[in-house]
Amino acid sequence: MNVFLETLIGGLLAGTMYSLVAIGFVLIYKASGVFNFAQGAMLLFAALTFVSLREQGVPTVLALLLTVLVMIVGALLIERTVLRPLVNRSQITLFMATLGLSFIIEGLAQGLMGAQVRALDLGIEDVPLFFGEIMVSQFDLVAAGTAVALVILLALLFNKTRIGISLRAVADDTRAALSIGINLNRIWQIVWAVAGIVGLVAGLLWGARQGVQFSLSLVVLKALPVLIIGGFTSIGGAIVGGLIVGAAENLAEAYLGPLIGGGITPWFAYFLALVFLYIRPAGLFGERTIERV
Amino acid sequence: MRKTLIATLCALGLQAGLPAQSWAAADQQFIPLPTYRVGPYASSGIPWWAGTLDYLRYVNEVEGGVNGVKLVWQECETEWSVDRTVECYERHKNGLDGAPVAFFITHSTPASYALMERGHADRIPLLDPAGGRTESTDGSVFPYAFPLLLTYYGQASVGINYIAQREGGFDKLKGKKIATVYHDSPYGRETQAAIELLAKKYGFENIQIPVAHPGNEQSAQWRQVRQEKPDWVFLRTWGVSTPVAIKTAARFGYPVERIIGDVWAGSEADVLPAGAAAKGYQALAPFPGGADFEIHKRLKEHILDQGKSDLKDPSFFGKVYYNIGLVNAAIMVETLRAGQARFGNRALNGEEGRWALEHLKVDEARLKEIGFDGLLQPLELSCADHEGGGAARVQQWDGEKWVLVTDWIQADRETLRPLIDAKSTAYAAEKGITPRDCRAEG
Numbered sequence: 001m002n003v004f005l006e007t008l009i010g011g012l013l014a015g016t017m018y019s020l021v022a023i024g025f026v027l028i029y030k031a032s033g034v035f036n037f038a039q040g041a042m043l044l045f046a047a048l049t050f051v052s053l054r055e056q057g058v059p060t061v062l063a064l065l066l067t068v069l070v071m072i073v074g075a076l077l078i079e080r081t082v083l084r085p086l087v088n089r090s091q092i093t094l095f096m097a098t099l100g101l102s103f104i105i106e107g108l109a110q111g112l113m114g115a116q117v118r119a120l121d122l123g124i125e126d127v128p129l130f131f132g133e134i135m136v137s138q139f140d141l142v143a144a145g146t147a148v149a150l151v152i153l154l155a156l157l158f159n160k161t162r163i164g165i166s167l168r169a170v171a172d173d174t175r176a177a178l179s180i181g182i183n184l185n186r187i188w189q190i191v192w193a194v195a196g197i198v199g200l201v202a203g204l205l206w207g208a209r210q211g212v213q214f215s216l217s218l219v220v221l222k223a224l225p226v227l228i229i230g231g232f233t234s235i236g237g238a239i240v241g242g243l244i245v246g247a248a249e250n251l252a253e254a255y256l257g258p259l260i261g262g263g264i265t266p267w268f269a270y271f272l273a274l275v276f277l278y279i280r281p282a283g284l285f286g287e288r289t290i291e292r293v
Numbered sequence: 294m295r296k297t298l299i300a301t302l303c304a305l306g307l308q309a310g311l312p313a314q315s316w317a318a319a320d321q322q323f324i325p326l327p328t329y330r331v332g333p334y335a336s337s338g339i340p341w342w343a344g345t346l347d348y349l350r351y352v353n354e355v356e357g358g359v360n361g362v363k364l365v366w367q368e369c370e371t372e373w374s375v376d377r378t379v380e381c382y383e384r385h386k387n388g389l390d391g392a393p394v395a396f397f398i399t400h401s402t403p404a405s406y407a408l409m410e411r412g413h414a415d416r417i418p419l420l421d422p423a424g425g426r427t428e429s430t431d432g433s434v435f436p437y438a439f440p441l442l443l444t445y446y447g448q449a450s451v452g453i454n455y456i457a458q459r460e461g462g463f464d465k466l467k468g469k470k471i472a473t474v475y476h477d478s479p480y481g482r483e484t485q486a487a488i489e490l491l492a493k494k495y496g497f498e499n500i501q502i503p504v505a506h507p508g509n510e511q512s513a514q515w516r517q518v519r520q521e522k523p524d525w526v527f528l529r530t531w532g533v534s535t536p537v538a539i540k541t542a543a544r545f546g547y548p549v550e551r552i553i554g555d556v557w558a559g560s561e562a563d564v565l566p567a568g569a570a571a572k573g574y575q576a577l578a579p580f581p582g583g584a585d586f587e588i589h590k591r592l593k594e595h596i597l598d599q600g601k602s603d604l605k606d607p608s609f610f611g612k613v614y615y616n617i618g619l620v621n622a623a624i625m626v627e628t629l630r631a632g633q634a635r636f637g638n639r640a641l642n643g644e645e646g647r648w649a650l651e652h653l654k655v656d657e658a659r660l661k662e663i664g665f666d667g668l669l670q671p672l673e674l675s676c677a678d679h680e681g682g683g684a685a686r687v688q689q690w691d692g693e694k695w696v697l698v699t700d701w702i703q704a705d706r707e708t709l710r711p712l713i714d715a716k717s718t719a720y721a722a723e724k725g726i727t728p729r730d731c732r733a734e735g
Contacts, residue, residue, distance in 0.1 A: 116562070264505065
């Protein structure tokens with residue numbers, strides 16, 4: 001029973017790390033209906049910027065603020081040079097634009113800051129904590145706490161501020177939002193900046209675990225099943241989806257893996273996502289699209 | 294304005310696309326290099342190619358080429374992808390401007406597999422030091438494939454031999470538990486048959502735990518390690534899965550001193566991201582790290598200090614990947630020397646390159662002469678043995694640098710050979726190949 005509980009708790013905590021990545025996707029999807037293929041590259045760019053600044057001797061807090069600034073400037077540039085010229089184009093056009101953007105950001109990141117692997121020490125010890133016989137990772141607890149704090153902040157931003165209400169209006173009906181004077185370009189700038197900052201948080205936590213290197217951009221692969229399960233338009237859904245994926249893949253690896261050869265975590269998450277697609281195509285918390293035919 | 298911008302971009306693009314060396318002559322030896330300086334594996338590729346190019350430059354500029362034959366090379370950027378490596382091979386297999394190709398160094402086990410039949414058909418030897426298809430050690434079936442230095446079976450055997458050394462003898466392995474945590478890919482699975490054989494021979498329990506690509510979350514695997522309580526863990530990961538494994542092992546309370554990484558889990562890039570958790574971690578090293586070898590002094594004097602190095606960041610001088618590049622380049626150069634001893638001091642073609650490789654002998658005296666003593670193991674290849682060395686040293690991470698803790702440890706090649714022969718015989722039967730008679734070829 002202890003092993004089951006430990007696996008379950010460890011999986012749930014690991015899932016919050018996936019949720020952190022998925023939230024960045026949700027923000028942009030909500031605002032523009034576009035799946036941002038460049039989210040992984042943004043995450044890599046943010047973490048690399050922070051580590052490079054630290055290597056130059058910039059104090060941690062200042063490096064964090066400067067990285068936030070870089071992500072905001074980056075969002076403004078993306079909106080001005082990539083998104084604005086593509087207003088009113090189809091969603092697939094915007095998606096392809098984000099695909100191209102991901103290559104540019106990855107190339108820029110490596111070109112400007114180097115390709116070598118960097119260590120990132122956030123001062124959070126990755127040591128085991130024991131609750132009775134159940135072992136829990138201290139680092140995972142901090143990551144889970146960060147995810148919860150981020151969700152609360154984003155909930156406040158979107159529910160209690162004028163910007164958030166504008167964003168929700170754009171997400172509900174873009175044309176209606178435009179007709180009442182909401183500035184779509186400004187909304188996109190804000191959303192991409194917030195997604196960049198969320199990417200920074202996720203990049204720092206994943207970077208501390210695996211080092212800051214190119215493969216950081218691959219962590220988005222973990223976010224896809226989370227989004228399918230939780231829904232592409234719900235931040236809460238990203239959290240729940242992350243928890244489900246984390247718990248399910250850890251339990252599957254522990255109990256199903258030995259029966260079928262192990263190493264099943266990546267495809268099991270996608271298998272689960274397919275099951276959810278069959279039962280609930282919009283995900284647990286996603287908005288169902290109703291169209292007049 | 295717009296036209297000027299486009300023209301400038303085109304010019305820059307053309308300039309960037311030009312290879313480092315583009316011209317060759319028939320009396321020069323052409324070496325195609327499938328490199329990966331950008332993309333996911335750039336962190337290892339950049340120092341690796343710097344090591345290779347620095348040594349080739351040293352040979353050209355200080356030694357006047359290989360017995361007077363200048364080396365000319367051209368890079369193909371592959372991002373370590375198989376299709377681009379195959380394209381690079383096809384583009385360059387016939388040489389450059391009349392300069393012939395004596396061998397093609399694949400730098401990738403998947404690419405070695407993909408090129409196996411093409412190399413055979415084109416009579417161009419494929420080199421993949423410490424990688425490649427293990428059964429291609431048998432040159433009677435695979436005349437153009439050279440997994441030289443240390444095959445994957447050899448890596449498993451050296452790992453077990455080192456564990457036996459630490460335990461106080463092979464008899465002490467009986468009843469021990471040795472877990473292999475491996476990248477769930479053909480590379481990771483390649484050692485399974487060898488470890489199974491060694492487990493039967495020495496009586497240890499063989500536990501195999503796969504980690505799916507890319508391996509950035511390994512709680513389930515290390516929870517299993519914690520439950521199984523193995524005496525040793527043989528870590529056969531790659532890329533990001535190595536630092537994540539080391540950190541996750543620490544999180545689950547598994548002592549890092551009991552983890553032995555294989556060849557491709559033993560560079561600075563594998564341990565630096567793991568921070569303090571990696572202190573005490575050990576890894577097999579057919580390419581040891583360090584800048585104190587004789588060749589480094591020569592390169593520093595003639596290449597680095599003269600501003601001719603390909604290394605943009607000098608702190609990478611002597612790092613594991615830089616030294617891999619050096620060792621690979623030394624093998625290429627010594628192969629050419631071996632061939633020239635037979636065919637004369639001129640550029641060699643693929644068939645002559647194969648002969649050279651099968652007669653390559655680099656002994657201790659030669660290693661001292663070329664400054665690679667301690668960095669490269671003695672090598673002796675033959676028609677029947679395309680591996681040649683079969684040894685590695687063990688290095689340990691002290692928190693800042695790798696420290697060599699053993700001399701060369703030889704793999705148990707006699708035990709492994711029947712396994713290799715069985716696999717090569719099966720391959721020959723599948724492909725309808727009649728094996729060469731290596732005894733007749735001397």
